[in-house]
Amino acid sequence: MVEKAESIDDVRRIIEDNDIEFIFASFGEVRGKSNAKLVPASQVDDLFSEGVGFAGFAAGEIGQGPHSPDIELVPDPASFRVVPWQPGLAHVIGDARVEGDAWPYCPRHILRQQVERARGLGLDFRIGFEAEFMLVDRDESGRLVIADRQDNWPKPCYDVKGLTRQYDFVTQLSRYVSELGWENYAVDHEDGNGQFECNVTFADALETADRAVFFRYMVETVAQQHGMLATFMPKPFTDNTGNGFHYTMSLWDRETETNLFADPNDSRGLGLSELGYRFAAGILDHARGYAALVAPTVNSYKRLKAGTDAVRTWVPVSMTYGGNNRTQMLRVARQGAIEDRTPDFSGSPYLGFAAALAAGLDGIERRLEIGEPNTANLYEFSPGQLRRQGLGVLPNSLIEAVHYLEKDDVFREAFGKVPTDGPDGSPGGGFEDFVDYYARLKQDEFHAINDVVTAHEVDRYLQFP
Template sequence: MPIQQPQTVEEVKKLCEEKGIEFIFASFSEIKGKSNAKLVPAEHVEDLFAEGAGAAGFAAGDIGQGPHSPDVVTLPDPKTFRVVPWKKNLGHVIGNAYVNGEPWPFCPRTILQRQVERAREMGFDFRLGFEAEFMLVNFDEDGNLQVADEHDNWARPCYDVKSLSRNYEFATRLSKYVTELGWENYAVDHEDGNGQFECNVTYADAVESADRAIFFRYMVDMLAREHGALATFMPKPFTDNTGNGMHFTMSLWDMENDINLFEAQDGEEDPRGFGLSDVAYHFIAGLLEHARGYAAFAAPTVNSYKRLKPGTETIRTWVPVARTWGGNNRTQMIRIARNGAIEDRTPDFSGSPYLAMAAALAAGLDGIERKLDPGPINEKNLYDFSPSQLRERGIKLLPGSLWEACHYLGKDDVLREAFGKVPKDGPEGEPSDATEDFIDYYIRVKNDEFHEVTDEVSPIEIERYLLFP
């Protein structure tokens, strides 16, 4: 049975006593998605929620701090408290970053909460479910990456019952734990890639979904290690294998009446035939309008763009290559698989789910405010066309690299405003009262990452260019 989710500090204290919790991980995330935590004895639970857990932000990752900066303090949200399913004496709680007693504007969770609050002021509750794909891998004796299950080598292994059976203990533990956490897991399957799996989790409020995603990634990693494998959410760990995505299924709900506003309401006709409302189509249009800048959050690593490539008969991808929308068509960005929700297939899980969800919401709300139209439905297999052929048909492409995505992000005034201002150090790292847009900070971090990865001379370059021409 799922454990009742606590809502207050008192309920957390009671749950710790009832379940024999001895320690608690107090967790926060930086902008690249890394989850950081301090291990706090349960007898200090009141102090944890009252005073938080301090950390050197610069050491924790990219969160707008230098070695001279004051501590980042994690103030936990009691609604995120969870008993760790595979270690029953351990609790896990997620919080927001504070500095000098004030909310830290670099905190990804704070940024998402701000966008969710903006939507609520407009009367919308943003709800989101995710499908996170991952692979079970290990290294051979020569240090080469390989699929953990040596028998998982079929050309088309998707839904293969034998592969799923060989990983039965892992898959069923994961399913049971997701259900135990109260997330209503409804399926685990072997996905299209060798060694690839997916666990479907039902939708929730966007902040709750992002919190779940952070814990899910941690849980999958821990369970895989217990089963003698490594779990990777890397978008494209193998050149000749399907990549790992994190599809977002999104909808907006009426705050007062709990009605799905993406569904065509009584008396509202949908001439396009998907049973969607004008609000839904405006939201889709906003996503398409801002897709190139949004990609810097949804596909936030150099490796992400090795996943976002057209599929072939021998190398399947099932990913979007263009800014299009339509029905149950997996070659495009926005897929309409059922009434009342839209699926964005762009995101992967190599970054911060908070930032990606915040960007998706900001883009969609802009579409609603400006009453944008998503344009014609796409029913084509977009993998059949070259980039130039797509352009000839008026179909706009997604960015081809992290560098390109960051370029477009820098030009996107809507996302720039949505992510707000952050403190900026003066010359030579001196503290100052100056500020800058969060977007500019993020772009610097990501461009540095781009150069760190792409400036490295690779073995294939040596092979191809050393003695040529």
């Protein structure tokens, strides 16, 4: 029986019942990196009352310099979990604070603000994820390769032999997911060589984001125990399918526990309510700037390319929706749920979920119309053909997505303002939009990679024409 904590008293009981000796106390920074300190369980009262300190500048991108006061991690009891593979260890996630106040740069705080906004409207935002990953290794020359050298079928999706060869890994992972109470209902070999996916049920958005962070940590750890490396990188191989992090979203009535996206009498035949269509319309309306938050790296846009016979991608290239059609950005494959196939797991799930909710609520508030579902195989259309049909195309690069994000006032309001230093570097200089801070990080990231001359460029252009 999985014990779910709601208070510090519950945490104490779980510690005692499971002989917990140590706790990883964790928080995430803006790029999605998880940071933790190992805290003896004997210090649990101080951990939850006073938090634990981190040098924010050293921890990553969270709006701090080396002169800034400490980040204080304040754990959330609801995120407290017994680590399945390590007896005596637990894990807890929390929000970052500075000098006792909520820190506006904290991705978890940003999502919490959007969740509270929805709750003020009587709505619960619930979301599930499908996180694809690859099991890889390096060969004798240091080249990245698929860990299972026999996993080389041209179409390996659902391959029973590939699952069998990794049976110990996938069953251990499935067992741990079930022990965590996430109701694992399937593990499968995905479309890429060496690619797998473990499906879990949906939950409240904040809970699901915490689950996603722990899931990534768990998959990587279990893979290492089996002598492999697990990667969620969007596109680790040019000639192999990329890794996605699909969101499946719905809004629920807080009082009646009713799925407000479900409508069995939907005239379009997708089982989606008018509220659901407006939510979807909001995401499509903000799709270009939204991409910067859910496909947040240079590598992300090497995944977001239409497939060919040689390389399948299973990703969207245009801002469309449809039924059970995997070439659409938004897919309605079952009643009352919207799947977004754009995201990958190279950033913070808290920021991605917050962006989805903000865009969807904007669609509802503005009563946006979405039009009829698209039924075409969109991989058969060139970008020019898509535009001629009036279908918007997703950004081709991170820098393009950031350009649209900077112009999006809905995201500016949703993500709020953050404090800045004065001209002399002293605290209290003023405020700026979080979006501007995030945009600078991503512009720097783009140029750090794009401005480097590669061996491929030298081979192609050294004596060209």
